[in-house]
Amino acid sequence: MDHLEKLEAKSVYILREAYRDFKNLCMLWSIGKDSTVLVWLARKAFFGHVPMPLVHIDTHFKIPEMIAYRDRLALEWKLQMIYGENREALNQKRTFPDGNVDRLTCCRNLKSEALKHTLSGEWPRFRMDHSQGKYVLDENREPFTGVIVGVRADEEGSRSKERYFSPRDRYNEWDVGDQPPELWNQFKTDFAPGTHVRIHPLLDWTELNIWEYIEREKIPVVPLYLNNGKGQRYRSLGCHPCTSAVDSEARSVPEIIVELRSGKFAHIAERSGREQDKDDGGGLETLRKDGYM
Amino acid sequence: MPVNTSDTSAISNHEGISIEADHHSRPMTFREHMNIVVVGHVDHGKSTVIGRLMADTGSLPEGKLEQVKVRCSQNARPFEYAFLLDALKDEQAQGITIDTARCFFKTPRRDYIIIDAPGHVEFLKNMVTGAARAEAALLVIDAQEGIQENSRRHGYLLSMLGIRQVLVLVNKMDLVGYDLPVFESIRKDYGQFLGGVGITPIDSIPVCATKGENIVTRASWYTGKTVLEHLDSFSREKELNQKPFRCPIQDVYKFTEDQDQRRILAGLVETGSVRLGEQVVFLPSFKQSAIASIEAFSAPVQSVIEAGRATGFTLTDELYIRPGELMCKGSGPLPRISSRFRANLFWMGRAPMIRGRKYKLKLATARASVRLAEILLVLDAVELTTDENKQQVDRHDVAECILETTKPVAFDLFQEIEATGRFVVVDNYEIAGGGIILGSVSDNRSVLLDHVRQREMAWERGEVSNITRETRFQHKSKFIVVNGSSAAANQSIAKMLEKRLFDEGYLSYYLGISNLDHGLDSDVLDTFERREERIRRLGELARILTDSGQIFVTSISDLDAYDRALLKALNEPNEILFVNVGQESSEGQGEVVAVRQNEDVLKAVDRIGLILKRKDIIPDYSI
Ligand SMILES: Nc1nc2c(ncn2[C@@H]2O[C@H](COP(=O)(O)OP(=O)(O)O)[C@@H](O)[C@H]2O)c(=O)[nH]1
Numbered sequence: 001m002d003h004l005e006k007l008e009a010k011s012v013y014i015l016r017e018a019y020r021d022f023k024n025l026c027m028l029w030s031i032g033k034d035s036t037v038l039v040w041l042a043r044k045a046f047f048g049h050v051p052m053p054l055v056h057i058d059t060h061f062k063i064p065e066m067i068a069y070r071d072r073l074a075l076e077w078k079l080q081m082i083y084g085e086n087r088e089a090l091n092q093k094r095t096f097p098d099g100n101v102d103r104l105t106c107c108r109n110l111k112s113e114a115l116k117h118t119l120s121g122e123w124p125r126f127r128m129d130h131s132q133g134k135y136v137l138d139e140n141r142e143p144f145t146g147v148i149v150g151v152r153a154d155e156e157g158s159r160s161k162e163r164y165f166s167p168r169d170r171y172n173e174w175d176v177g178d179q180p181p182e183l184w185n186q187f188k189t190d191f192a193p194g195t196h197v198r199i200h201p202l203l204d205w206t207e208l209n210i211w212e213y214i215e216r217e218k219i220p221v222v223p224l225y226l227n228n229g230k231g232q233r234y235r236s237l238g239c240h241p242c243t244s245a246v247d248s249e250a251r252s253v254p255e256i257i258v259e260l261r262s263g264k265f266a267h268i269a270e271r272s273g274r275e276q277d278k279d280d281g282g283g284l285e286t287l288r289k290d291g292y293m
Numbered sequence: 294m295p296v297n298t299s300d301t302s303a304i305s306n307h308e309g310i311s312i313e314a315d316h317h318s319r320p321m322t323f324r325e326h327m328n329i330v331v332v333g334h335v336d337h338g339k340s341t342v343i344g345r346l347m348a349d350t351g352s353l354p355e356g357k358l359e360q361v362k363v364r365c366s367q368n369a370r371p372f373e374y375a376f377l378l379d380a381l382k383d384e385q386a387q388g389i390t391i392d393t394a395r396c397f398f399k400t401p402r403r404d405y406i407i408i409d410a411p412g413h414v415e416f417l418k419n420m421v422t423g424a425a426r427a428e429a430a431l432l433v434i435d436a437q438e439g440i441q442e443n444s445r446r447h448g449y450l451l452s453m454l455g456i457r458q459v460l461v462l463v464n465k466m467d468l469v470g471y472d473l474p475v476f477e478s479i480r481k482d483y484g485q486f487l488g489g490v491g492i493t494p495i496d497s498i499p500v501c502a503t504k505g506e507n508i509v510t511r512a513s514w515y516t517g518k519t520v521l522e523h524l525d526s527f528s529r530e531k532e533l534n535q536k537p538f539r540c541p542i543q544d545v546y547k548f549t550e551d552q553d554q555r556r557i558l559a560g561l562v563e564t565g566s567v568r569l570g571e572q573v574v575f576l577p578s579f580k581q582s583a584i585a586s587i588e589a590f591s592a593p594v595q596s597v598i599e600a601g602r603a604t605g606f607t608l609t610d611e612l613y614i615r616p617g618e619l620m621c622k623g624s625g626p627l628p629r630i631s632s633r634f635r636a637n638l639f640w641m642g643r644a645p646m647i648r649g650r651k652y653k654l655k656l657a658t659a660r661a662s663v664r665l666a667e668i669l670l671v672l673d674a675v676e677l678t679t680d681e682n683k684q685q686v687d688r689h690d691v692a693e694c695i696l697e698t699t700k701p702v703a704f705d706l707f708q709e710i711e712a713t714g715r716f717v718v719v720d721n722y723e724i725a726g727g728g729i730i731l732g733s734v735s736d737n738r739s740v741l742l743d744h745v746r747q748r749e750m751a752w753e754r755g756e757v758s759n760i761t762r763e764t765r766f767q768h769k770s771k772f773i774v775v776n777g778s779s780a781a782a783n784q785s786i787a788k789m790l791e792k793r794l795f796d797e798g799y800l801s802y803y804l805g806i807s808n809l810d811h812g813l814d815s816d817v818l819d820t821f822e823r824r825e826e827r828i829r830r831l832g833e834l835a836r837i838l839t840d841s842g843q844i845f846v847t848s849i850s851d852l853d854a855y856d857r858a859l860l861k862a863l864n865e866p867n868e869i870l871f872v873n874v875g876q877e878s879s880e881g882q883g884e885v886v887a888v889r890q891n892e893d894v895l896k897a898v899d900r901i902g903l904i905l906k907r908k909d910i911i912p913d914y915s916i
Pocket of ligand 1 (some may be wrong): 333334335336337338339340341342373374375464465466467468500501502503504
């Protein structure tokens with residue numbers, strides 16, 4: 001088995017373990033390349049099916065191609081697609097693009113808060129109704145106790161300390177210093193009432209592995225990742241006001257791989273196109289404690 | 294092992310990729326990775342060794358070393374390699390560099406990833422988690438301080454985690470004036486200790502990390518292999534394909550709502566391989582079948598599957614297999630099956646592991662209730678003594694002990710097959726202990742029988758005897774369990790039976806099992822325990838209701854042989870009758886009557902009545 005096959009086997013094992021032990025399980029799908037690989041791995045793990053709902057937090061500032069791509073795949077792959085949002089903050093325009101708050105607060109409002117309350121079931125969830133091909137209010141308001149997230153350890157510091165199964169207490173708090181041990185293929189699959197567990201099947205993958213796998217498996221990705229002819233592409237996708245493209249000639253997945261291998265970005269972090277990371281020193285760690293991934 | 298050339302085909306087929314070599318001759322994807330862990334007592338020089346490995350293999354980002362040195366001299370502090378690691382970690386936390394800070398170092402042979410494994414005893418959970426992911430370990434011992442508490446504890450843990458490629462580095466040779474007898478005596482003492490816990494180190498090397506002696510470059514006073522030379526000679530792959538076939542069943546899928554009729558057994562092949570058509574046996578249930586297909590999504594059809602693959606199978610027979618069973622080849626050596634085994638256990642829980650208390654065992658994909666039956670000895674890493682009289686296993690203790698599960702489990706000895714010979718123990722929702730199985734112990738004393746014996750001895754009786762009751766009611770008591778895979782079919786038979794008996798004047802009572810969920814069982818939250826605990830409570834309840842002279846009828850789906858044995862034992866000394874609907878018969882668990890899947894319910898009830906008569910439960914002239 002080569003390195004990618006080993007990564008795949010481990011991730012599949014983790015997904016199956018999560019599905020086996022968590023009754024209220026969901027997977028976060030940001031529409032980015034990582035979580036799209038995760039959806040693909042779920043299809044591998046469950047033999048063509050994705051038996052858990054996919055949750056997307058819609059900030060309503062996402063690049064429009066992302067939403068179109070999400071809904072196309074949801075219908076094509078028969079996904080149990082759910083989205084949630086921070087309606088109140090959007091209505092009251094407590095957002096950065098509206099000029100009322102800084103980037104980090106905007107992220108906190110539209111992502112962290114929306115995520116927290118969508119997962120807990122306190123705020124409305126919208127579910128893709130496959131018979132109508134559109135979203136309807138989801139009746140199910142049960143909290144999710146297992147949340148599958150596509151974070152990678154190589155993304156930035158705080159993520160390299162993660163476990164595959166990482167408990168969060170009822171306030172979504174993550175105690176980095178006191179985490180449960182993980183031995184061999186045994187993870188934390190038991191949890192006290194009121195707590196929930198984040199599951200990270202992609203922890204060992206690197207940005208390069210993700211692209212290599214996308215290429216090997218021919219996984220469809222949002223075209224925004226590719227150079228559209230203007231010498232620019234997105235390396236990481238987010239909201240349009242806060243995500244910028246990087247200079248790159250890569251027009252296809254193989255070209256991205258060559259670009260990454262050649263070291264063009266070897267010393268530039270992947271999230272460097274994300275403005276909110278620059279606003280405070282430990283930006284992401286702060287957001288993360290608040291539940292943003 | 295050299296990189297398998299067949300690996301390359303998958304990628305090179307892809308149109309248009311030019312595979313570019315990085316600065317070390319081999320293209321990235323085909324380069325091997327190896328996870329290593331550096332352990333040892335605090336301050337013995339782990340960070341310095343890591344810093345040296347990175348610096349001397351040229352794996353540091355350009356200018357990094359100089360930058361840290363300059364910063365040190367500006368602050369009038371002597372340079373330390375540990376500062377280098379701290380600086381790299383800080384940068385990583387801020388997202389400045391990507392790969393270097395994960396402590397990579399590269400040699401022409403492969404890429405090494407150093408896993409963070411803090412040496413401090415408070416961080417032992419993290420050390421264990423890190424080390425469990427490693428393929429090789431460097432154990433650092435300070436030549437001047439000699440063997441310390443964590444030198445021993447870490448050695449023990451490496452052995453328990455199954456890390457066989459261990460190098461001992463006797464560090465700070467400069468502080469003992471390069472006195473080789475000092476090195477020799479540590480090599481000998483520590484080698485002896487490691488031997489006692491089952492590790493034969495690949496080598497012990499005298500080093501001076503601060504000067505980089507014998508880490509990457511050989512010192513003039515030394516002729517043996519350097520640390521790096523050893524690392525590069527380590528092998529990545531364990532010979533898993535050559536071992537007997539073991540595939541713990543992780544789950545069973547049937548996605549019928551998506552029009553998929555396959556019943557797929559999912560699992561990771563831990564060792565060996567299996568082909569289409571081969572006979573397989575599931576343990577501990579001993580159900581047998583053959584492989585009908587090897588399932589995969591978006592992948593070519595396979596006729597054989599090897600160790601390391603997370604895969605799925607369909608069988609030639611419609612068998613009801615539970616997650617947690619161990620799939621083996623009928624022809625190969627089988628694992629052991631027992632509810633008692635001898636193990637080395639390492640405890641990390643805040644609360645000690647106490648004899649007799651119930652814990653949850655996770656062994657491969659099986660889960661079972663387990664208790665600590667006996668403590669044979671406890672290794673005290675501080676005193677380096679063994680204590681044979683301890684009554685509990687405390688935090689950070691390593692103990693040899695006997696564990697006892699409520700149901701038999703299938704396992705191998707750790708030294709034969711690691712994946713099915715190791716386990717964790719969960720206490721209060723947390724993995725609190727890990728261990729390896731040294732041997733099975735015969736099951737002569739079962740937990741269950743002990744319990745029933747004690748319960749019966751303590752049973753308090755009223756003034757009305759069983760005989761008096763039977764005379765009044767005109768029948769004996771009985772616990773009737775209707776079981777089969779269709780809950781609806783079970784219920785209709787059970788309810789019909791209750792009514793029929795009642796109409797005939799007997800004291801019959803039907804209990805819907807779901808009534809317990811909202812009442813008696815509403816506190817059973819743990820999903821793993823739920824099933825076993827519900828069955829246990831049902832058994833205890835049956836003991837009470839049958840004691841009151843009633844014919845107690847209930848229905849429950851998919852009982853296995855152990856569930857039946859549990860119900861029968863708990864209902865003792867009273868009688869039990871199993872009505873099996875549409876499934877294989879089960880011998881040896883009390884009276885059994887089989888009902889065919891599509892048999893008329895009335896007819897079935899008639900037949901049950903006949904059996905009750907034959908058994909003198911109810912007099913002949915009724916039903
Ligand atoms: N004299 C001497 N000191 C060393 C050597 N290796 C490490 N040290 C010192 O020992 C101390 C602890 O080293 P460090 O690598 O931080 O230990 P760790 O706690 O095991 O990571 C530091 O002050 C190092 O400079 C060595 O070979 N010789």
